[in-house]
Amino acid sequence: GEDVEQSLFLSVREGDSSVINCTYTDSSSTYLYWYKQEPGAGLQLLTYIFSNMDMKQDQRLTVLLNKKDKHLSLRIADTQTGDSAIYFCAESRLGGSQGNLIFGKGTKLSVKP
Amino acid sequence: DAGVIQSPRHEVTEMGQEVTLRCKPISGHNSLFWYRQTMMRGLELLIYFNNNVPIDDSGMPEDRFSAKMPNASFSTLKIQPSEPRDSAVYFCASSLIAGGTDTQYFGPGTRLTVL
Numbered sequence: 407g408e409d410v411e412q413s414l415f416l417s418v419r420e421g422d423s424s425v426i427n428c429t430y431t432d433s434s435s436t437y438l439y440w441y442k443q444e445p446g447a448g449l450q451l452l453t454y455i456f457s458n459m460d461m462k463q464d465q466r467l468t469v470l471l472n473k474k475d476k477h478l479s480l481r482i483a484d485t486q487t488g489d490s491a492i493y494f495c496a497e498s499r500l501g502g503s504q505g506n507l508i509f510g511k512g513t514k515l516s517v518k519p
Numbered sequence: 520d521a522g523v524i525q526s527p528r529h530e531v532t533e534m535g536q537e538v539t540l541r542c543k544p545i546s547g548h549n550s551l552f553w554y555r556q557t558m559m560r561g562l563e564l565l566i567y568f569n570n571n572v573p574i575d576d577s578g579m580p581e582d583r584f585s586a587k588m589p590n591a592s593f594s595t596l597k598i599q600p601s602e603p604r605d606s607a608v609y610f611c612a613s614s615l616i617a618g619g620t621d622t623q624y625f626g627p628g629t630r631l632t633v634l
Contacts, residue, residue: 447627
């Protein structure tokens, strides 16, 4: 298909790890992004990964990229209630030449105390 | 930097009225994007500009929607006439396309309600 796909909901307990998955479509995408949207706010960039990397770690966040399967994941370690939000995966379908990002529909993460 | 600025933050209007949404991108950015977000359709790209020039407006729903970018620091999205189905949150985002990442920075959004 042509869409960036994500599961719509994920529920975890505080302190557990969260893994949010995404499949994208364009094998030539140069950058892949994770954005976070808190209630009533705009999308905030969390992290991104260049397509020649397999993994990127930034504090509690780990991004894994499987180019063969066009699969991207975001792992949040020690999930906190403040991590409750909608997480969007996005691919740079035009290779960054014009800046057009294709977003998934977002995964709503609920963290239970 | 103040980030992307959008106004108004909330707009309530009646069907048939003209609505104008405003956006000030981050200074120095050369690309600007307008998105619409609804529960049913998620985040949709309406139009984007590079160096003030519209590049792709294929996401604009119909002729009632128009967008302009008269200079590098200002853009408008206009809906005339507005309809209840236009109710949504409208986001503006900007980025600097310079051969590296194309990270987009989003404004806080305008929540539009058309009665």
